Amino acid sequence: MGKVLIIGAGGVGTVVTHKVAQNPEVFTDIMLASRTKSKCDAIATDVKNRYGVEIKTASVDAEIVDELVKLLKEFRPELVINVALPYQDLTIMDACLEAGVNYLDTANYEPKDEAHFEYSWQWAYKNRFEKAGLTAILGCGFDPGVTSVFTAYAAKHHFDEIQYLDIVDCNAGDHGKPFATNFNPEINIREVTQRGKYWENGQWVETEPHEIHKPLTYPEIGPKESYLIYHEELESLVKNFPTIKRARFWMTFGQEYLTHLRVIQNIGMARIDEVEFNGQKIVPIQFLKAVLPNPGDLGENYKGWTSIGCRIRGIKDGKEKTYYIFNNCSHEAAYKETGTQGVSYTTGVPAMIGAMMFLQGKWKKPGVFNVEEFDPDPFMEQLNKQGLPWQELIDVDLEL
Ligand code: NDP
Numbered sequence: 001m002g003k004v005l006i007i008g009a010g011g012v013g014t015v016v017t018h019k020v021a022q023n024p025e026v027f028t029d030i031m032l033a034s035r036t037k038s039k040c041d042a043i044a045t046d047v048k049n050r051y052g053v054e055i056k057t058a059s060v061d062a063e064i065v066d067e068l069v070k071l072l073k074e075f076r077p078e079l080v081i082n083v084a085l086p087y088q089d090l091t092i093m094d095a096c097l098e099a100g101v102n103y104l105d106t107a108n109y110e111p112k113d114e115a116h117f118e119y120s121w122q123w124a125y126k127n128r129f130e131k132a133g134l135t136a137i138l139g140c141g142f143d144p145g146v147t148s149v150f151t152a153y154a155a156k157h158h159f160d161e162i163q164y165l166d167i168v169d170c171n172a173g174d175h176g177k178p179f180a181t182n183f184n185p186e187i188n189i190r191e192v193t194q195r196g197k198y199w200e201n202g203q204w205v206e207t208e209p210h211e212i213h214k215p216l217t218y219p220e221i222g223p224k225e226s227y228l229i230y231h232e233e234l235e236s237l238v239k240n241f242p243t244i245k246r247a248r249f250w251m252t253f254g255q256e257y258l259t260h261l262r263v264i265q266n267i268g269m270a271r272i273d274e275v276e277f278n279g280q281k282i283v284p285i286q287f288l289k290a291v292l293p294n295p296g297d298l299g300e301n302y303k304g305w306t307s308i309g310c311r312i313r314g315i316k317d318g319k320e321k322t323y324y325i326f327n328n329c330s331h332e333a334a335y336k337e338t339g340t341q342g343v344s345y346t347t348g349v350p351a352m353i354g355a356m357m358f359l360q361g362k363w364k365k366p367g368v369f370n371v372e373e374f375d376p377d378p379f380m381e382q383l384n385k386q387g388l389p390w391q392e393l394i395d396v397d398l399e400l
Contacts (some may be wrong), residue, residue, distance in 0.1 A: 002028035002359050005077040005101075007062050007092060008084035009034035009043055011183060011296035011340045012106065012141070015348025016083055016355075017043050018338040019386065021053035026356050031075050033058040034084065046339060062088040068095035077101055081355050083348070085184060086110040086117065093125050093136060102134050102364075104354050106141030106347055107187070108232050115190040115272055119235055119370070126368040136368040140354035141347035142308055142327075143169055143249075144233035145371055146383065149350075150310045150325045150390070151237055153376040158323050158394075161243040164313040166400045167233070168226060170218040170252040173304035173331045173342060179260040180293040182343035186285050189270055193261065197230035198248040199238045210258070216250060216399050218307040219391070220328055226250040236370040243314070248400075264288065299341040302331035306342045309390075311398040324393040327383070337387065346388060353382045 004027055006016050013032065020027040032040040032055050040057035047055050060071050062084045072080070072095055082092050082105040089109040096103045110117040122138055129136050139145055147167045155162055171182060181188040196207035212228040231249035238244050253261075264270050269288045274281040309326025327346070334345035354371065357363035363374040371379075383390055 002026050003075075003077045004030055004079050004081055004355055004359075005072065005075055006030070006032045006081045006083060007034065007060065007088070008082065009036065009039040010083070011344030012083040012347045012351065014043050014296060014340050015334075015338050015344050016081055016351050017047055017055060018050070019349055019352035020355070021047045021051045021055065023352070023356065024053060026359055029077075031056040031058060031077065033060040033071060035059065035061055063091050065091050065095045065098070068092060069098045072096070072099035072101050079104060079355055079358055081351055082106075083351060085187060087112050090121060093122065096134065096136070097125075097128055097132055100132065100134065102358060103129075103136040104140055104351065104358065105138060106145060106351050108139060108144075110187070110190070113272065115194055117191075117232055119232070123368060130367045133366045135358060135364050135366060137354050137358060137363060137374075138368065138370050139233060139236070140351050140371050142350055143167060143231060144236070145347070145350040145354070146327065146388065147308065147310055148233050148237060148370060148372040149376045149379050151241065151312070152372040152374075153380055154310065154312050154323055154325060155241060156376060159312065159314040159316050159321065162241050162312055162314040163243060163245045164400070165237065165241075165244055165247045166311040166398065167231065167249045168216055168218070168307075168309055168311055168326075169250065170216075170221060170224050170226070170307045171343065172218065172221040172224060172252070173302050173306060175293075175298040175302045175331075175341065177293050177298070179257065180298055181295055182298070182341065183295050183347070185289045185292045185295070189261070189264065189285060189288075190272065191231075192229060192251070192253070193265060193270055194230065196228045197234075198228060198246065199234055199244065200246045210253075216252075218252075219326060221305060221307055224252040226252050233370075237372060240370065240372050296340055296344065299331065299335035299339060299344075302335060302341045305330055306346055308346065311400055313398060322395055322398050324396055324398060325390055327388050327390045329388060349386050349388050350383070353379055353386055356382060
């Protein structure tokens with residue numbers, strides 16, 4: 001009972017390992033596997049020192065299905081928690097099908113040679129998971145993840161019809177570095193430099209990168225310039241809540257961050273194609289990752305808060321209603337608890353809760369699902385208990 005394999009030993013994998021170890025009544029047997037086993041061992045030692053919980057470790061290349069299947073057949077987990085990179089989603093899903101193991105992740109599949117993410121690749125596994133009687137839970141971090149559950153909770157308890165959805169993601173923290181990304185730099189830079197996109201009146205509207213922006217006021221933080229970007233949960237939310245007329249995603253960026261980003265792009269360091277360097281082929285953005293600060297190490301001096309939530313307008317009992325649901329997370333508290341910063345924390349805690357929902361049979365049905373397709377209530381209850389308490393404001397000015 002409660003046997004899980006966590007794949008990926010980065011910032012998010014660290015938090016997931018801490019959180020599963022903090023819930024021994026649900027997670028009884030835990031293995032952490034990643035490409036570099038020494039990273040798994042370091043996390044396992046820290047977790048053992050803090051909670052006295054034993055974590056098994058292994059090395060695996062999650063792009064090689066046979067290697068994964070071998071590990072899955074040896075360890076026989078009930079669930080894989082995939083917190084490696086989006087490039088590995090499909091090989092891990094293939095291996096889960098072959099070994100008869102359930103699946104959960106926090107980011108949708110992206111091919112390496114194209115900065116493009118969409119759910120179609122993973123939704124295409126629906127029949128195979130259904131036939132195998134296995135559950136795949138997609139996008140169970142904070143955004144996607146908690147923001148999708150917030151929307152499902154709003155639809156269940158606060159609205160007859162959700163019409164306008166704005167997901168607002170503010171990181172008002174300061175890590176003291178001139179430039180660093182809060183999660184994997186390669187994935188992060190690919191995400192924020194692409195063209196903007198939002199849903200309006202039944203179709204996608206594209207914008208130039210960062211073309212649309214405005215100051216939004218975040219609770220306990222104040223106004224921050226917020227930029228419309230495309231984010232993956234919009235795709236599943238407009239499908240699962242067809243009353244939505246407009247869905248947008250906003251993220252705050254500091255001027256210093258945007259200046260660095262512009263320079264990185266202008267000098268070609270954000271390129272994802274191979275270039276010839278000293279007789280070997282390198283991908284500039286992968287080289288950049290090697291010289292940028294490791295997101296998992298930013299925690300020590302990180303001060304301030306993240307604030308992520310959903311601002312929703314719609315109809316309840318024939319009347320217009322506004323609703324704002326959010327979580328504020330302290331980088332310092334996250335570091336104290338798990339040794340990582342708030343962005344890894346806000347992603348890893350929901351991944352653990354999703355795994356808990358599965359193991360307790362609350363989120364378990366054959367097929368491939370986005371998190372908003374499950375009952376939000378038990379997940380919302382756990383957010384309050386596991387370090388990500390949420391607050392709601394009703395009939396307020398949404399600014400949007
Ligand atoms: P990191 O880069 O810190 O960690 C990624 C880990 O995956 C590393 O341990 C890395 O190993 C491992 N890995 C990479 N390739 C392979 C492979 N082929 N086989 C096995 N292991 C591999 O990333 P983060 O922890 O910051 O992010 C993890 C995931 O969480 C990403 O998919 C990211 O997109 C997602 N995320 C989701 C968010 C959400 O809210 N939904 C928010 C933030 C992140 P090695 O150490 O050897 O490189």
